[in-house]
Amino acid sequence: MPALSYELIQRDAASNARLGRVTTPHGAFDTPAFMPVGTQATVKGLLPEQVADTGAQVLLGNTYHLMLRPGSALVAQMGGLHRFMRWNQPILTDSGGFQVFSLGDINRIDDDGVRFKSHLDGSTIELTPERSVQVQHELGADIIMAFDDCPPAAQLSEHQRQRAKQFGSNVSASSAKPQAAAGSNAGSGGFDAAAYAERERVANERTLRWLERCVTYHRGSGRDATQALFGIVQGGTDLDQRVACVEAVCQHDLPGYAIGGVAVGEPPEEIYRVVQHTAPLLPADRPRYLMGVGYPADLVAAARAGVDMFDCVLPARNGRNATAFVPDGAIRLKNAKFRDDPAPIEAGCDCVACVGSPSGGGGFSRAYLRHLFLAGEMLGPILVSLHNQRVYQRLMLDIRAAIRDDAWLALAERWPCVSGVLTA
Amino acid sequence: MPALSYELIQRDAASNARLGRVTTPHGAFDTPAFMPVGTQATVKGLLPEQVADTGAQVLLGNTYHLMLRPGSALVAQMGGLHRFMRWNQPILTDSGGFQVFSLGDINRIDDDGVRFKSHLDGSTIELTPERSVQVQHELGADIIMAFDDCPPAAQLSEHQRQRAKQFGSNVSASSAKPQAAAGSNAGSGGFDAAAYAERERVANERTLRWLERCVTYHRGSGRDATQALFGIVQGGTDLDQRVACVEAVCQHDLPGYAIGGVAVGEPPEEIYRVVQHTAPLLPADRPRYLMGVGYPADLVAAARAGVDMFDCVLPARNGRNATAFVPDGAIRLKNAKFRDDPAPIEAGCDCVACVGSPSGGGGFSRAYLRHLFLAGEMLGPILVSLHNQRVYQRLMLDIRAAIRDDAWLALAERWPCVSGVLTA
Numbered sequence: 001m002p003a004l005s006y007e008l009i010q011r012d013a014a015s016n017a018r019l020g021r022v023t024t025p026h027g028a029f030d031t032p033a034f035m036p037v038g039t040q041a042t043v044k045g046l047l048p049e050q051v052a053d054t055g056a057q058v059l060l061g062n063t064y065h066l067m068l069r070p071g072s073a074l075v076a077q078m079g080g081l082h083r084f085m086r087w088n089q090p091i092l093t094d095s096g097g098f099q100v101f102s103l104g105d106i107n108r109i110d111d112d113g114v115r116f117k118s119h120l121d122g123s124t125i126e127l128t129p130e131r132s133v134q135v136q137h138e139l140g141a142d143i144i145m146a147f148d149d150c151p152p153a154a155q156l157s158e159h160q161r162q163r164a165k166q167f168g169s170n171v172s173a174s175s176a177k178p179q180a181a182a183g184s185n186a187g188s189g190g191f192d193a194a195a196y197a198e199r200e201r202v203a204n205e206r207t208l209r210w211l212e213r214c215v216t217y218h219r220g221s222g223r224d225a226t227q228a229l230f231g232i233v234q235g236g237t238d239l240d241q242r243v244a245c246v247e248a249v250c251q252h253d254l255p256g257y258a259i260g261g262v263a264v265g266e267p268p269e270e271i272y273r274v275v276q277h278t279a280p281l282l283p284a285d286r287p288r289y290l291m292g293v294g295y296p297a298d299l300v301a302a303a304r305a306g307v308d309m310f311d312c313v314l315p316a317r318n319g320r321n322a323t324a325f326v327p328d329g330a331i332r333l334k335n336a337k338f339r340d341d342p343a344p345i346e347a348g349c350d351c352v353a354c355v356g357s358p359s360g361g362g363g364f365s366r367a368y369l370r371h372l373f374l375a376g377e378m379l380g381p382i383l384v385s386l387h388n389q390r391v392y393q394r395l396m397l398d399i400r401a402a403i404r405d406d407a408w409l410a411l412a413e414r415w416p417c418v419s420g421v422l423t424a
Numbered sequence: 425m426p427a428l429s430y431e432l433i434q435r436d437a438a439s440n441a442r443l444g445r446v447t448t449p450h451g452a453f454d455t456p457a458f459m460p461v462g463t464q465a466t467v468k469g470l471l472p473e474q475v476a477d478t479g480a481q482v483l484l485g486n487t488y489h490l491m492l493r494p495g496s497a498l499v500a501q502m503g504g505l506h507r508f509m510r511w512n513q514p515i516l517t518d519s520g521g522f523q524v525f526s527l528g529d530i531n532r533i534d535d536d537g538v539r540f541k542s543h544l545d546g547s548t549i550e551l552t553p554e555r556s557v558q559v560q561h562e563l564g565a566d567i568i569m570a571f572d573d574c575p576p577a578a579q580l581s582e583h584q585r586q587r588a589k590q591f592g593s594n595v596s597a598s599s600a601k602p603q604a605a606a607g608s609n610a611g612s613g614g615f616d617a618a619a620y621a622e623r624e625r626v627a628n629e630r631t632l633r634w635l636e637r638c639v640t641y642h643r644g645s646g647r648d649a650t651q652a653l654f655g656i657v658q659g660g661t662d663l664d665q666r667v668a669c670v671e672a673v674c675q676h677d678l679p680g681y682a683i684g685g686v687a688v689g690e691p692p693e694e695i696y697r698v699v700q701h702t703a704p705l706l707p708a709d710r711p712r713y714l715m716g717v718g719y720p721a722d723l724v725a726a727a728r729a730g731v732d733m734f735d736c737v738l739p740a741r742n743g744r745n746a747t748a749f750v751p752d753g754a755i756r757l758k759n760a761k762f763r764d765d766p767a768p769i770e771a772g773c774d775c776v777a778c779v780g781s782p783s784g785g786g787g788f789s790r791a792y793l794r795h796l797f798l799a800g801e802m803l804g805p806i807l808v809s810l811h812n813q814r815v816y817q818r819l820m821l822d823i824r825a826a827i828r829d830d831a832w833l834a835l836a837e838r839w840p841c842v843s844g845v846l847t848a
Contacts, residue, residue, distance in 0.1 A: 040795075040796075040799045040801055041792070041795065041796075042796060042801050042803045044801065044802060044803075045802040045803065045806070046803070047776070047781065047803070047806070047807075048781065049781035049782075052781075065799075069795070069798065069799055070763075070791070070794075070795040070798070070799075074763070074764060074791070077764055078764065078766060078789060078791050078792070079766075084789070084791075084792055084795075085792065086780055086781070086786070086788055086792075339494075339498070340498060340501055340502065342502060342503075352471070356510055357471065357472065357473035357476075357510070358473075362510070364510055365502060365508070367494070367498070367502055367508075368465070368502070368508055368509065368510075370494075371464075371465065371493070371494040371508075372464075372465075372466060374493065374494070375464045375489075375493055375494075377464055377466050377468065378468060378469040378802055378805070378806070379466045379468075379469065379470070379471070381802070382469070382471070382802070382806075383471075
């Protein structure tokens, strides 16, 4: 029996969206699915039970962070990531590639792999396709990702800056530390388009060679009975490159495929253009995962393009920054206008922050949440993270309902923040 | 009907300990009771429901912190502290006195009151007996405390330093910022005993004059039907002073009485000597509250002296510092020896950290908790706070069982850390 199976339950009448179900050794999850990010073996500030109560059925863990601390060998010794962090449902780990390129201090990158300095203690670490898969074997996630070459976005687009401002996030949705493309001779303010394109081309080709090595190592280990390796389609914003990458990646018969290199600085229209072109090219009988995306509107647009799985740090990061997602956008709870606002974050939301406990007699007021953030109390980030994670899961429930009932208009009415991608 | 009633259920056969029940407008709590501290309208890191699940039936809120931020008028506007923080069980607020003297930058102190600079923004604030009671009226706690003059402990005793070291707390149990006695001409390293004694004498007399004003203001407000004002017995370590203070304070017919000025730097034997002498002098038909105490052994010794109510920041503060209370003392979870320890903090503990969620299949390992603290993840303080708060409530359950069943030997066996005060 393979490690993973995908059941395509229903195709949408109006788009490429699909309703499905992915089954893993640690249970199943409904798709389209949103995976909260548990970078360091914890979804920040939340107990596993609280995460499950938001409706999340699958989590993402970060290989880069976990290999540095506490180390994948220790996690393996403690019974694997599920047992270590007490999450008994499915887990996906990324390959570490994205973080090596965005957080690591890279000494050398070539066809063999990447040598970098740990952002924690400066020690030199080598990550190769084989080592990435081996680390993910030790972590023991149900879904593991091929190691890819991820040139960081050259710069934040003006559009993304606006968007981050609107939603209260200090940095880009997916990258904590955007850098100039490696090998580029552009200054910190400039942008060398030709060098960037060349770096992209090298990355795409290298990613394919590395995929080959990941597949070989994974199959040779015998772990493919319990862990499903997904391939990653790179190709930047060049649709021809994307098509070529899809063809090359799909020559490997893998249990799932991901679209990478998206939402690394480009405006949403570019994301949608790439995803709408790429997702339908992927095999219909395998789950499709769009990495690191994104805002609610992005999820709706990508789900309609046929994407099944998502992850993003936004609900947690914005929660810590006192920015709460609401159906028509976001509110910043530190704002003075909430000083004496007795209303919960969102009337009608069924999260712990908005409803309170069964015995507590109602949700927490915006005034109280503002107080917690101004006072630097942990409960502020906890409550807004609980809310934001539940908002994302409510959105996924509504997306699945829209596919099942062809009810996209109801979705747009309920979520004004996504209506733009539905009426466009 | 008075705001508070105390039912003395059973006297201990072997000591002055009492089993009782205090009933307030927000429900009842069993005594001896431990009150978790919710300084800024939140028990740090925990949802109110989680606090209730540890077994806590009554919380303490800090008047000083809440009057500065968010302000008692705002809390009143939001329906009072219970509603603001979503805690529907009893709340006690202190008078602000202790924090003014330990945190505030005092400009002037005289018989009228205290003028000090806020530690938050440096603004000048005046606190008088009337204003303290008025602020506590606005907060709306079930039990409010008379405003007292609290000269800070002159210095940390060597014993207390050892104890803090043993239990992993950086500072004294009750005072965040011990200072030289105001008016003392001692240098930072020295200690002027005569000046300190004089400051104590002035404080004791002033506290009595201020109590008179608190009682008059409180009764005049008509709030004594819904909020119970407790008087505070000061007197330092001089037993004659304590006796005189008890007599003077108890001339006011109040629904409860507190012992203040204890555990401000003196060794435990001094605490016990003062409490054992003072507590039995207080009226048997009113609850007795020992302020800011303490370690598990202190609670047992004081309960046996006849004390009914306790509060202390230790379970929360040590939880944040990765120090977990266990029956024979404490363990420091950052210690390297826990690196790969699969055991929970305490085998047999029924807290969320040790048992996990109903669906989670077991408690969180010491190895995992260590990882969370090293990684700076919020979930570490959350889990160890949940454990420590539950440990204190388990201890109170066992103290109450020991009184009910005359089973102090069983208590000593179950809690080696308190056996010293039982066999002495």
